[in-house]
Amino acid sequence: MTETQGFVAGVLLLIALLVYTFWPENVSASQLEKTRLDYLLERKDQLSENLRDLNFEFKAGKYPEGEFEAQQAQLENETARLMVEIEILQRA
């Protein structure tokens, strides 16, 4: 490839990439703010997963009953608090 051919190929590449970059699009993906409700729903899913893991580990014999119950109660309380806030936000 000669220098001129290389230059022409480069110009063609430039035109193609500029057309791609600035081609008019009617719909651009909107950048919605993540709400507190979205966050709480994510956290609720995480707590459910933590509860599932705790349950499984208890069944596998990793926790004595007393420890399991204490941790389960802690996780359930946290989930309950979240549910209350989720309900309020969903009503609003």
Next chain:
Amino acid sequence: MAAFGSFALLIALALAAYNLLAGALALRLLATGQPARISPERLADTARRAGIAGFAAISAAAFALVWAAFTNDFSITYIMEHSNRALPLAYKFSALWSGQEGSLVLWAWLLGAYGFVLRLTHKTDVKLYAYAGAILAGIQVFFLVVLNFAAPPFALLRGQIPADGNGLNPLLQYPEMVIHPPLLYLGYVGFSVPFAFALGALMMRYPGEKWIKITRAWTMVTWLFLTAGVFLGMHWAYAVLGWGGYWGWDPVENASLMPWLTGTAFLHSVMMQEKKGMMKSWNVWLIFSTFLLTMLGTMLTRGGLVSSVHAFAESSIGYWFMVFMVIVAAVCIFTYILQRDHLKSEQRVESLVSRESSFMFNNLVLLAACFVIVWGTLYPILSEYIEGAKVTYDAAWYNRVSVPIGLFLLFLAGVGPLLPWRSTSFKSIRRNFVLPVTALWVAVIGCLLAGVRPWHNGAFNLGHFYALVAFGLAAGVLTAIGSEFWRGMMVIARQSGRNYFWSVLQLVRRNTRRYGGYMVHIGVVIVVVGLAGSAFNRSEEKELALHDTLAIGSYSLECVGFTQDSNANYTSDYALLDVRKGGKMLFQMTPEKRVYLVSGQPQTMVAIHSVPGWDLYVVYEGTNPDTGQPIIKAFLNPLVSWIWAGVLLMVLGTLVALTPKQWTVNSGQ
């Protein structure tokens, strides 16, 4: 091709700069709600598209460079210096990363490729991806500025164009070298992505921890590449350098290990943030540090700051990297100070004996290991700058410091999975630890009975002591992980009524991340056992005339001939050695010494016979100039194949952990 390649690099730089500026402006307009002539969403979309287009431009430049190597275009200085006509095609391709300019093209191309995937999947979280995309564009701008102005790969040769090139460094003319550098670079470059997400999430005060879930696969894939790259490098050093070992604490080897250590720490501690909302600041700094260490690694490898057997391309671009690292560190510190209230932990560590604290210890130990290696690697530079004399730490210093740290990490790998979250009781500890501790002591006693003793003829041998501790801990950790699989499998087997094999498969499928992680840990244990074997390495060296023998271990190597061969690329001398055991002929080994015609450089090709217990490793060291007789060096290296087997398991475990989990009806949910 040189004109096209140079033009493509300039286009790539312009597009990356547009991606950064337009992306940042769009995010600013969205954040402030300021009215503008163009909608911020549209502006952000053009920025994203510029990033995708930039990847096409860098691909064109990389293609131009490879094409120039394939067509022997010696008018380009880089091709003249790193290729020659007789070079096999695969190595012509690897010429792309054999020198500084080419490897920077590879860096930029891989970053473009990661960015391409990221920008195509932007609908997962448009705003977070826009931040991450702009940050990646910022990194890309740096590399493209260096490529366009400081280390241009398409620079033309002045004066007469030679008929042939200088050829590729003989050390690189080995099959693994075609894949080792790209894998290592995939690991290095890949950490830019979690870095970009972490910095972006902090800049936009991302609510919650979902960004961690989004980046999890990126981080794990990157870690996988880096792991495979590091170990392939070890294997290459073992098979090519001919000194009988695989890790020499060379600055460039260290450079690949530093981000691996912090990246491993991040993979562990990020689970705490995801599950418990803890260690947010810690994690942010871990990933910032990991990215900076990848930059430091690239600077050490390609910037000419340290001398190393691996530093194939030394130059003065180190200063560009230093400036860039200072800018990145400043941006990270500024963003952290501005947004640190966003990183408050939601919970605290309740007990020193809990899963949380084991993660914290694991992180501290990994960071301590990283600090030791950073210190040891940079000390020659610091000592030369401060005292005027270069002081270098040898391998013995690194081993003295890092082996106890590594053993403590192995201990934590066994303890962590057995500890419950939040806190634990003595009853719990007793219940979970009886079996692993028993296994540990059984292994130690077994090893002592088998002759693995830390003392020999009344003298204490530290290497043997560490090996004994490693074997004992390995047994304990394997039992601990095995008991995790066993207990989980039994729960599923009880509930489903299915057989153990099905149950263990279900167990892994229901939590691929955890059990894939355990498989990685088993792989690590097997690697450590392999490394511990080096305490018992043996070697013998002898001049071998025809039918002379060299004895090592239970093997006897008889020299039955010497031969020569040549091709367009190199000439080679071989020794033909019959290997016998107890008088019985087993196989023949042919260690080789090559001399490359273009460069005149010699190169050893080691002959290795590997069995699970040891490697018989034979080197043709050359001929004695006085007697004209060949010198053969043989090593008996125990358990080396365990290292490579362990790595394969680590790779498999990571692939399992990357698979989406499937909750099953009968698994106790």
